[in-house]
Amino acid sequence: MKKHKKHTNLERRDNDIFAPNEIAILGSNCGVISDLVNQVSEKLSNYKLAYFDASHAKSLDSARDDTYQLSEYTFHHQGNVQITTSGTINKFQQRLNFSQYDYVFINGNHYQGAKQILILDKTKEASVLKRLEQLDRIQFVIKLKSETEFFPFLEEKYPHIRNLISYTIDEVDKIANHINNLIQEKIAPIKGLVLVGGKSTRMGKDKSELIYFGKPQKEVAKDLLQSNNLETSYSVQNSSEYVTEIHDTFLNLGPFGGICSAFQKDPNSAWFVLATDVPFVNDEIIQLLLQKRNSSKVATAIKGKNKEFVEPLITIYEPKAYPILLQYLAQGYSCPRKMLINSDVEIVEIDDSFIRNINTPEEFEIAKKEINSSSLRG
Incomplete structure (x- = not known):
């Protein structure tokens, strides 16, 4: 007996969670992440870039974990524009909002991304442990200090992590070049x-x-x-x-x-x-x-x-x-x-x-x- 299909099986755009091409940065405080995104974006000004973040104050209208004041930064040659909205996160709406961007940076302290950049910051070990399951596609590692070691639980969960490319936080050109390659990989045929x-x-x-x-x-x-x-x-x-x-x-x-x-x-x-x-x-x-x-x-x-x-x-x-x-x-x-x-x-x-x-x-x-x-x- 032929199974009834309720909906037409349409071909879909190859999206990540919130955008066609995204990367979450996590492992340090929000200020470090935001500064890094700003510096890298200046090096990649030929692309349309956005930053998906959330304010630290939850909406007063609801106590639900997925309701925030949202901040979307759009990067231009001259700087950036902040767009603030409020409401429950809806990945379908965000895909519409971000459909025009070549790359979307996500504050991984607030939202999960399909791909990740892990910042190694000793003061945020507990925060990384809390988000350990979200680190399934780490592209590269950034160390706040060159001598910073991987946390033991990271090596246990992801044994390959030592083989990943790593940079120090001040190697902005190298980080931007790596991200440029990630953008180029996904340019449509x-x-x-x-x-x-x-x-x-x-x-x-x-x-x-x-x-x-x-x-x-x-x-x-x-x-x-x-x-x-x-x-x-x-x-x-x-x-x-x-x-x-x-x-x-x-x-x-x-x-x-x-x-x-x-x-x-x-x-x-x-x-x-x-x-x-x-x-x-x-x-x-x-x-x-x-x-x-x-x-x-x-x-x-x-x-x-x-x-x-x-x-x-x-x-x-x-x-x-x-x-x-x-x-x-x-x-x-x-x-x-x-x-x-x-x-x-x-x-x-x-x-x-x-x-x-x-x-x-x-x-x-x-x-x-x-x-x-x-x-x-x-």
Whole structure:
């Protein structure tokens, strides 16, 4: 008998407890932890970083252990901003709050983190013993003094701990470099998405089937992405003969629905989205966008030098774009450009001629003649 499933088994973003990528720092007092986070964050200012902490005074409204005044510090190039809220800790809400950050530091004296940095501080031995079970993924150890020894109960519980890399508290550059490597390890891979099957009302026929280079443009676009080592799928409204396709699960939303459908299928990859009505986009443009990719931003997008706005369909969308797209959809908007215009996006400017949209039969004939008379693709 087939077992009844109450809920659809959706692919989920690879989250830690509170954030996509987090580390708890524990083993010393809160001031030492906060100072370390500030110093390290200055060295890693090219990333979006946050600090998840709690005030020492519990909320007066409740005596429950999981109710605190929460402090979330967002680190910028100039310093940090503190956001204070109150209420019961809800990991699902925190994942929404932290979905845009490359790395979240957690004060391990208050909250457990999926990964940990252990500070060895003799005065906090009892505190470490209390949290011993939370130290299951220590990344490295920091000693307040170089001669500080591991507590016997640590070696008994985690015999490998002596083999971990250790730093002294003043080796900020080395600590920051180690954390940089941890951030880099979790940067999303990129997959390709070629948008096909649009209405093509002005053209009068499917633009993805037009032939500029001896075969349908959708195949040319796919080849462009695949030749740059991107596993590439067609984004389609309905099933077709192609195996590598992603069917729209967000229906009747055009390209916006195609992008969201790709993220629903794989929310842990970035998606290089490419339209089929921009035949002058060549391998150099694809490589340029890949080279300029800024995974710390919501997206990396092409913009014509004389254009006002970015091109949403020649864009690398990072996993952090997915919840933002859904927020726009919840407000009744299904325009990917609107999301990009109002988000933190890396912009790559190129000559306008490379990103001309071909929308009518007349434009198609002109473009085809221009392509045939040039060596645009070598």
